[in-house]
Amino acid sequence: MEHEIRPLFMPAEYVDKPEMVLKDDQELIYDSPAIIGYLVNKYAQSDELYPKDPLQRAVVDQRLHFETGVLFHGIYKRLQRALFRDNATEVPKDLLAELRDAYGMLEDFWRRIPIWPVHG
Template identity: 50%
Template structure:
């Protein structure tokens, strides 16, 4: 029997990307919430599992993995009955990988983390106006990715969708999606919301994140 343990918090987009993948694969797992506010991720016990002290962290049969992109690719490669979520075809896989790197290096790093780290750790409640423009640019890129296709990396659901939707559904806490401008993104999100596991794996956590941001009274510099 598969014995997996996921360490994380519901509001974290990367954690939600892993939860979406686990749900899509119908994999049972234990979920351990890590109290980041209390710095539980810096405890000696946690640091033995993940010296970078980040969430998500996945335990699989005594082995520990971190970084959501590495985790979700690993889960599909090891446990999926087919390669549809992470194609073995080299060109198709390269497109998925590109989207995953876009989420990591652009959408999450430039759009989300660059605001949340100063906010949560240094109580900086006024974000530079450049951060707002960066989010708009991210939306523009994703809208372009979805041209003539239903999903982020083509016409089938992949782990790239799980990764990027977890962040896009969080970025709306800072900058609303213009429904007239981002027609493809809106349709894509609605498509993913039809997945039977979407709300539990991502929707609830995204709303938790949005509520946290709203309560922080964050604003952008003019």
């Protein structure tokens, strides 16, 4: 499959960082979980990567959206605000604790089901 990856700058109300973009034919798809889902749905030979079983699919979706849901919105945005808007000189202790907890969750994902990737 021919592909081209390049940064896409979205208006601030949508995304405040460049996202990776997949261009397939004339369609642009941005956001890593959407790109992964699209590629698997279009090209996978079986449902091994993205199961049809609702519980197994929920586990895959949980991993796909971990970075955007837990890390980015839950922690990164607050960290960015503290350091750049509030001019903090060090990371607030409560955010460090949340970050450790989030990465603890990530490690738990790998221990329980190591075959399912977590992107980021």
